[in-house]
Amino acid sequence: xxxxxxxxxxxxxxxxxxxxxxxxxxxxxxxxxxxxxxxxxxxxxxxxxxxxxxxxxxxxxxxxxxxxxxxxxxxxxxxxxxxxxxxxxxxxxxxxxxxxxxxxxxxxxxxxx
Amino acid sequence: xxxxxxxxxxxxxxxxxxxxxxxxxxxxxxxxxxxxxxxxxxxxxxxxxxxxxxxxxxxxxxxxxxxxxxxxxxxxxxxxxxxxxxxxxxxxxxxxxxxxxxxxxxxxxxxxxxx
Numbered sequence: 174x175x176x177x178x179x180x181x182x183x184x185x186x187x188x189x190x191x192x193x194x195x196x197x198x199x200x201x202x203x204x205x206x207x208x209x210x211x212x213x214x215x216x217x218x219x220x221x222x223x224x225x226x227x228x229x230x231x232x233x234x235x236x237x238x239x240x241x242x243x244x245x246x247x248x249x250x251x252x253x254x255x256x257x258x259x260x261x262x263x264x265x266x267x268x269x270x271x272x273x274x275x276x277x278x279x280x281x282x283x284x285x286x
Numbered sequence: 287x288x289x290x291x292x293x294x295x296x297x298x299x300x301x302x303x304x305x306x307x308x309x310x311x312x313x314x315x316x317x318x319x320x321x322x323x324x325x326x327x328x329x330x331x332x333x334x335x336x337x338x339x340x341x342x343x344x345x346x347x348x349x350x351x352x353x354x355x356x357x358x359x360x361x362x363x364x365x366x367x368x369x370x371x372x373x374x375x376x377x378x379x380x381x382x383x384x385x386x387x388x389x390x391x392x393x394x395x396x397x398x399x400x401x
C-alpha cells in the first residue's frame with residue numbers, strides 16, 4: 174500500500190541554522206514526490222517536486238530536496254532558516270498518471286530567534 | 287490571477303443541518319479534489335472528479351456529497367449524516383487526471399465548526 178511517513182511531528186530550529194525535514198515513502202511504482210508548505214489557516218503551497226532526472230531538486234524560498242531511491246526518502250533541506258519559514262510542511266507522493274496523491278501527517282516547524 | 291477560490295473562509299453548522307462549501311477554479315483544470323484536514327492526521331481525500339459530471343469517492347466520503355456541473359466548480363456538501371464535521375477543508379485541482387506529472391494546487395481552505 175502507498176504511504177508517506179514524516180517521522181518528526183515537530184521541529185524547532187534557531188534562525189540562521191540549517192534545516193532537514195525527513196520524508197519516507199512506500200510506493201509500488203516510480204513515485205512523483207512533492208513538498209508543500211502550509212501557513213496557519215491557509216492552503217498548501219507547492220515548494221518543489223521531483224518527477225525524474227537529477228535527484229537533487231531546487232524549489233522556491235531557498236529549499237531543496239534530495240530523492241534517494243535506495244532509502245525511499247525525499248528529505249527537504251534549507252541551509253539557513255528564516256523566521257518566516259515557520260509553518261507546517263507536508264510531503265506527498267503521487268502516481269505517474271491519474272488518481273490519488275498521498276500525504277504525510279506533516280512536520281510543524283518552529284523558528285526561534 | 288489564476289487560482290482556486292474557496293468560500294466561505296469560516297462556516298458554522300447547526301445540528302442536523304446540511305452546509306455547502308464552495309470551490310471555484312479558473313486554471314482550466316480538469317481534475318478537482320476535496321480533502322479534510324484534522325490536526326496530526328494530514329490530508330484525507332473525500333471526493334475527486336476527473337471531468338464534468340463525474341466524481342468518485344475518496345477514503346472518507348461518508349456523510350459528504352459533491353457535484354460537478356461545471357468545469358470550474360466543485361462544491362462539497364457536508365450532510366447531517368457527518369457526525370464529526372469540525373475540520374479544515376481544502377479544495378485542490380490539477381491539470382488532468384490521467385496526465386503524467388500531475389501537480390495539485392490548493393485553495394486557502396474553509397474552516398467548518400459545529401455550533
